[in-house]
Amino acid sequence: MSSLSRDDVAHLAGLARIELSNAELDRMVGELGVILESVAKVQQAPTEGVAPMSHPMPLTNVTRPDVVRPSLGAEAVLAGAPEAEQQRFSVPRILDED
């Protein structure tokens, strides 16, 4: 199950909006394959009767009251934006995806 095809990598690159050349695709198939194999070693651990977990702490219902806290302020928010216009983040146009 840990083998990754070239198509899989191309598909993932597309989802992640990463442009990969043919050479890079070939290289990533190999590199990601090694990573998957290494991680796959966990599958050898005896997990029978152990429920899957998604959080290391045995906690539930951690909430906060519905009370307003200060926001950053538009200036600070936009300080990290490569480009801003009309107090908004300026981003390249997106085609046919709305």
Place this chain on the structure above:
Amino acid sequence: MSTATADAVMDYDEAMGKFDPVMGLEVHVELHTATKMFCGCPTEFGAEPNSQVCPVCLGLPGALPVVNEKAVESAIRIGLALNCEIAEWCRFARKNYFYPDMPKNFQTSQYDEPIAFEGHLDVELEDGTVYRVEIERAHMEEDTGKSLHIGGATGRIHGADHSLVDYNRAGIPLIEIVTKPMVGAGERAPEVAKAYVSALRDLLRALDVSDVKMEQGSMRCDANVSLRPRVGAPLDEAQLAVPLGTRTETKNVNSLRSVERAVRYEISRHAAILDGGGSILQETRHWHEDTGITTSGRVKSDAEDYRYFPEPDLVPVAPTRETVEALRGTLPEPPGLRRKRLQSDWGYSDLEMRDVVNAGAVELIEETVAAGASAGAAKKWWLGEPSRRANGEGQDIVTYAAGLGLTPAHIAELDGLVTAGRLNDSMARQVLDGVLAGEGTPTAVADARGLELVQDDGALEAAVDKVIEANPDVAAKIRDGKVAAAGALIGQVMKEMKGQADAGKARELILAKLQ
């Protein structure tokens, strides 16, 4: 790829003869909590761009989300009101996609563990027929930012050079309510769709969890439609056994009327394609309010691969059964039952009640009656001039009245002036005009305009005598028992009194003198 050319459509009745429609509705509703789903940023509508944003909703590295307690309670209350099971344990999940409306590059949502599931909502159609909508699930998620497309025509994405994003809305708590396939509605499918969204809106309003303003986007509807061949009546077993056809999803249908129109249009469009031997492309469609058609959006494809996984930054939500039962105790009377109770309390006919409901005046009348007016008077005054003017302004009556400062107490006061005999009906109308013009309370307007029925019986009697004397033929008819003829005399008496008399009293006097 999206073109504006209209597709072929089949006449609706013809389509219904050949096909059986199935719908699925997804409604997103923004909760009106004070803060966002996972951070303390305010949620106020219409604030300066990017002024209600913090490291959490901006997705800055290391920022940690914490769930809004009120939002979870609202989600559970919505689930209970929709007769759903409430999960004993559920998690949030990351829905991964790359689009600038979410700075985190994922939306925190729920995937296979919704907070509420397996419910239903009974929806009453205009003729009283009840259709049960089965609810698949209601889950918690967060809203996205708002994009402004620059350089294209009228802010649309096509032809735009670049987009400007405001993240004030990103992170506002959202509940997505998904129906099971709605089958068996037959030709009434569009009507059922509209009635469902309307009933859901009423329910959410009664729960006081959202502003449910479709025009402001706090309630949004996506309508899925598919057709299958007709083999019998909508509820025949053979018909229900026919496999579902391929569906399309029309996005952002944002008014009740549009829900009905969009479903109807898609049925006619699908029918034309299927009847011509074609097949339906599974895709999203854009609804065009102005032309009443849909156009192709995006085809379901790679972009639908959201690679959901459990959100590692949030712990599970596990409401205790005690909490759930306590919240069940806070549920309001279901809107349908409430209406029936009020109708019976007020003694309205079905038609009268429907007029009141359609005018959106149920609450106003309830408050007016509570302030002392009779139900009949409350209806008469609210559905009269204020309602006409609100319609003229394209506003709902509640918003319109609030804008003018016209309150249920005013209407009750006006009714009080009439029943106390100070004003007659036409004077009361003038007083209401004055109140609508901002001249003050009914009593103040009546005082300022000098509107008051003459209480001097001597003056009224003199006027009656004068009119009887001037109309001996009419008087003779009344003496002969033609009581209806009194109307002509009453009119003249009112004229003599310059409208400042009680018409009922004038009638009594005339009849007393001539019988």
